[in-house]
Amino acid sequence: MGLIRIEDMEFYAFHGHYREEQIVGNHFMVDVALETDTAKAGKSDDLSDTLNYQTAYLIVKREMEKTSNLLEHIATRIMDALYSEMSGIISATVKVSKLNPVMGGRIGRVSVEISR
Numbered sequence: 001m002g003l004i005r006i007e008d009m010e011f012y013a014f015h016g017h018y019r020e021e022q023i024v025g026n027h028f029m030v031d032v033a034l035e036t037d038t039a040k041a042g043k044s045d046d047l048s049d050t051l052n053y054q055t056a057y058l059i060v061k062r063e064m065e066k067t068s069n070l071l072e073h074i075a076t077r078i079m080d081a082l083y084s085e086m087s088g089i090i091s092a093t094v095k096v097s098k099l100n101p102v103m104g105g106r107i108g109r110v111s112v113e114i115s116r
Contacts, residue, residue, distance in 0.1 A: 001090065002038030006053050007031045011064040015074060015098070022067055027099040029109070030060050030078070035091040051088055059085055071096045071112035079116055092116055 009030040014022045034051055041050035063078045075096045082092055097111040 001035060002042075004034045004036060004038075004051055004053055004056075005031070006034075006056055006060070009057065009060055011061070013064050013067070015068050015071070017069045021102075026101070028064065029097040029099060030064065031093075031095040031097075032056060032060060032078070032082070033093040034082070034086075034089050036088045037090070051086055055086060056082060071098060071110070072114070075112050075114045079114060083116070 009032075011028045011030065012025055013028050014025045015028065016022055016026065034053075034056065036051050038050060041047075059081045060078055063074065063081055066077070068074045068077070075094045078094045078096070079092060082094070083089055093113060093115040095111055095113040097109040099109050101107055101110045103110075
């Protein structure tokens with residue numbers, strides 16, 4: 001088994017519970033970890049024998065372009081799309097972070113991480 005990680009994908013998007021957040025937008029970071037069998041690709045050196053992380057990135061990008069109120073909703077949509085559109089995923093973890101959230105104090109980020 002192996003783990004393919006796509007880390008620190010940065011997006012400017014319009015997610016948030018408050019109307020202002022959906023107008024002004026904010027920076028978000030997404031990390032994805034995909035467990036898969038890497039043995040065949042390790043021997044063949046052929047992209048068709050593994051998970052294509054370019055495809056995974058494009059799925060994440062598409063889902064980040066859809067406005068949501070909650071980070072939980074975004075992470076679940078990304079997870080559902082990855083499983084629906086890619087074969088060979090044994091397990092996955094998706095982490096979505098909102099940078100510098102407006103919460104009345106200095107906060108670097110708030111994150112939601114889900115695994116399946």
